[in-house]
Amino acid sequence: MHSYPPRSKRHLLGALALAGMAFSLLLQPAQAQTEAWPGKPIKVIVNFPAGGAADQIARAVTVPLQAALGQPVVVENRGGAGGNIGGEAVAKAPADGYTLLMSSGGMVSVNPHLYPKMPFDPTKDLVPVAAAARVLVFLEVRPTLPVNNIQEFMQYLKAHPGKLSFGTPGNGSSPHLAAEMLKAQANVFAVHVPYRGAAPAMQDLLGGQVDFMFDPGIGLQHVKAGKLKLLAVGSAKRSPLFPDVPTLDEVGLKGFDADTWFGFYAPAGTPPEVVARLNREINKVLATTAVKDRITALGGVPAPMSPADFHARAAIDSTRFGALIQARNIKGD
CATH class of the missing domain: 3.40.190.150 (Bordetella uptake gene, domain 1)
Incomplete structure (x- = not known):
């Protein structure tokens, strides 16, 4: 003869089984959605x-x-x-x-x-x-600025406090923070000109409306074309693209790293x-x-x-x- 659990226990087991099935059905759409991802653009x-x-x-x-x-x-x-x-x-x-x-x-x-x-x-x-x-950020200057290397630039910046301006993609952007690092460590002052993005800041650097910029890389084509002067890298290491260009750490701004x-x-x-x-x-x-x-x-x-x-x-x-x-x-x- 078969042995069956008491009626109350059978009811409990049946309820648990139904609950388990319902929970499983609830999970299926979410699981299917994840498994099917991506199913649209x-x-x-x-x-x-x-x-x-x-x-x-x-x-x-x-x-x-x-x-x-x-x-x-x-x-x-x-x-x-x-x-x-x-x-x-x-x-x-x-x-x-x-x-x-x-x-x-x-x-x-x-x-x-x-x-x-x-x-x-x-x-x-x-x-x-x-x-x-x-x-990385690259310190670039307009071609008409009378400097040819980072040492000359730092001397020129110190000799003309408040006379030079720098463009950035906006307040608190990495190029802005790099420039503030430079000002703080070198004890110099230059005027900040924030833009809405790196591209318009770069256009004004090319046009001579600002004097220098920490470029997040979009202006390197202009450096190669001779339209901008690249003086230094604001990174802990030199750039593989420009192995002869020094870091700011190398020229005295110890620990400079704006990456x-x-x-x-x-x-x-x-x-x-x-x-x-x-x-x-x-x-x-x-x-x-x-x-x-x-x-x-x-x-x-x-x-x-x-x-x-x-x-x-x-x-x-x-x-x-x-x-x-x-x-x-x-x-x-």
Whole structure:
């Protein structure tokens, strides 16, 4: 004879089985959505204007990325407020892997020090997906400035306090912070002219409206063409593109390092499997010759790393740049 559990226990077991089936059915759409990702085009918001380093790196990466993912990857520029406008748009987007952010690391590590009331918290409302490049800054001057090397430039700057001007992509941008490092360490003064992006600042440097600029790489073609003078690199190491150009550390500004890491972010809550897939695919793209060459042409260095390492890098930069911002009393736009 068969032995059956008591009626009450059978009812309990049946209820548990039904509950399990219902929970399983609830999970299936979410699991299917994750497994099917990507099932539609992906948008990458660049939080700086077209033509700048973030824009150029984003476009270099997204072309091969869409081939790897099998879906269109569309770049959209939303500049303004030091990157906060584009950053907020992504932070408040659905966390489904279809809206990403391409930004300089400054939005996470610098902006909280610049803006007392940000419309979102970049450390809580965004998750790091993949670093793309370590972006160097190059100290360039207009061709008519009567200097031929970094030593002559520093002497000229000291001899003409407040007479020279420098352009930047905006308050708190990495080129601006590099110039403030220079002013602080060399004890010199020059007039800051902020622009809405690196491209318009570069145009005015070429036109002679400003005297010098820390260039995130978009002007190196003009250096090679003889339209600008490259005097130094604001990095801890010399650039492989210009091995004969000294770093500012070498000429006496000890410890000078204004490098920043550019990369991709997603809204907090994006499925970990989607973040992991994006990280793998972006790192593969960064290893391709075409993308490496494009980033190198900007004077940058491809920087594949895990999301955790990218997050740790931002924390280090937040400490060092935060101290500079406080000491120089730098405010956001």
